[in-house]
Amino acid sequence: MRELVRHIIEHLEAAYGVPRLRRDRDPLDTLIETVLSQSTNDRNRDRAFARLKARFPTWDALRRASTREIAAAIRVGGLARIKSVRIKRILREIERRTGALDLSFLCRAPLEEALGFLRSLEGVGPKTAACVLLFACGRPVFPVDTHIRRVAERLGLIPRRCSDERAHEQLGRLIPARHCYAAHINLIRLGRDVCRPRNPRCEACCLVQYCAYANEMGSARGDRESDVPARRRIARERAF
Known part of the structure; x- marks a missing residue:
């Protein structure tokens, strides 16, 4: 299986290149962005996050805001009432447990401890936790979104209809640490453009x-x- 994954990564990089990870992301920004991304597209997530930051310039201001005010700011991202409650509870819990609205310590903490801390927050599943640690900290974790899951199932890398936990665990073992970011981005590109849910363009697929x-x-x-x-x-x- 590892040999298969090596070939898959090589073909993806030949087709899409080797994307480079930005090193200027804040972990708490990334966490809230990822919460906003749930059940919406990237464009609406970005618009919701920009409006949230414009309305509440500091995390403390956001923590003290009412859920109604938060929902109004992020309405463009969908599920505003649910996400506003979730965001407020996450911020309160982070401050209660750490004494500050700052997650930079996750970039230095042992990986399993960092994952455990994030997973203990309300509404944070394996994908959200992995996104924070990969995108903001450059940690060797592999987030599995719907596109990656579909491609991985079709390639036979994970069982069909397995749990999110198992998908993350199995793919996390298979993807080499140095390829986590590039493989994540390239598999999403393949899933969006070629390996679509319906009418996949198999004739155009590099895999x-x-x-x-x-x-x-x-x-x-x-x-x-x-x-x-x-x-x-x-x-x-x-x-x-």
């Missing part, structure tokens, strides 16, 4: 030779095409 799903679909298509002459013969016989 088609490794894809169990593409092989299954190709075999099924071949079976259907081979049945065409027989179906036509039966139809002619019935016509007479």
Whole structure:
């Protein structure tokens, strides 16, 4: 399996390049951005985060705001009432446990402790925790979003319909630490542009030779095409 993953990474980098991680992200910014990204697209997430920061210039101002005020600021991102409550509770819990609205310590803490701290916050699952540590701290963790999960299932890297926990655990073991960021970005690109939920463009996929799903679909298509002459013969016989 590790040899397969090595080939997958090489083909992705040949097709999409090697994206570089920005080193100027704040962990708390990244956490709130990722909460806002839930059940919406990147554009609406970015608009919601920009409006939130414009309305509340400090995290303390946001912590003291009412959920109604927060919801009004982030409405463009969708699920504003749910996310406003979640954000306020997260900020309160961080301040209660650390004495400050600052998560920079996560970049220095042992990896499992950092993951455990984030996962203990309300509404923070394995993907959100991994996003904070990868994007803001450059830690060797691998977030699994819906695009990556779909591609990984079709490639046979994880079982279909497995839990989020298992998907993160299994892919986290398979992706080499130095490739976590590039593989994450490139698999998302592939999932959005080529390996779509419906009508995937297998003919344009740089990983088609490794894809169990593409092989299954190709075999099924071949079976259907081979049945065409027989179906036509039966139809002619019935016509007479």
